[in-house]
Amino acid sequence: MYLGIDIGSTTSKCALISQEGELLALSLVVGGIGTGGPEEALAKVLEEAGASREQIIAVAATGYGRASWTDSDYQVSELTCHGIGGRFVFPELRTLIDIGGQDAKVVALNEDGTMAEFLMNDKCAAGTGRFLDVMANILRLDIDSLGEEALSAQEHARISSTCTVFAESEVISQLAKGVERKAIVAGICDSVAARTATLAKRIGIKEPVCMSGGVARNSGVRAALEKALGVSLLYSPQCQHFGAIGAAIYAMRKTKKATN
């Protein structure tokens, strides 16, 4: 079997695939680079698959913390891995929008699945998972309830600040004015979607399109992004694992090529 490990800024994800490239198990642990998260994620995926470390033929590491994983045969960029993982789940995929804990990327894929172009925002927390984490914290909501809260809102508050720190003050002042919490959450999701849509429009959208990364699990952001881009987004519950799945497939392909 082959292992893909995606060590992110906030979470660690693993994917195990068989010799034939079938998905065997996935794991996710909150705790990314510089924490015990990666080791825990590995232990979890092995347990899930009922497998041992010795059965792993090759490992590919990806994500922000990929260089910190010394036990890898390959280190691969997240862009490549998300592209491969996205195509594994959606074989016709042409555009992938990945929003993680600290950056957002738009990847355009050619018809054969190779990467055509990409754009990235890694300079600013606004438009990333970090922005949503900060806002969830102020609103005393769990990160996984933001989506439903946003979708239940009739009105959307306008969050106009493009900086996380200013947006935080704006949210606090809206709360003080008595604006409904769900309207604020909807406005927060709109704000992330608007920034991502600007990035996506610069690269040009070709359908089918999907989101990946942890923020793809937020149905409020997905709905706001569909509206901002005017396209339907494909969704998979494995969206946060596309990088790890892509890394496992990468390890398999490279190993098979080297031994053929």
Ligand code: ADP
């Ligand atoms: P990284 O790879 O940089 O660690 P991820 O792709 O794992 O990042 O995404 C982490 C982000 O995903 C978090 O900052 C959070 O905003 C969001 N997130 C994580 N879990 C959920 C969830 N259950 N529902 C909605 N959003 C989530």
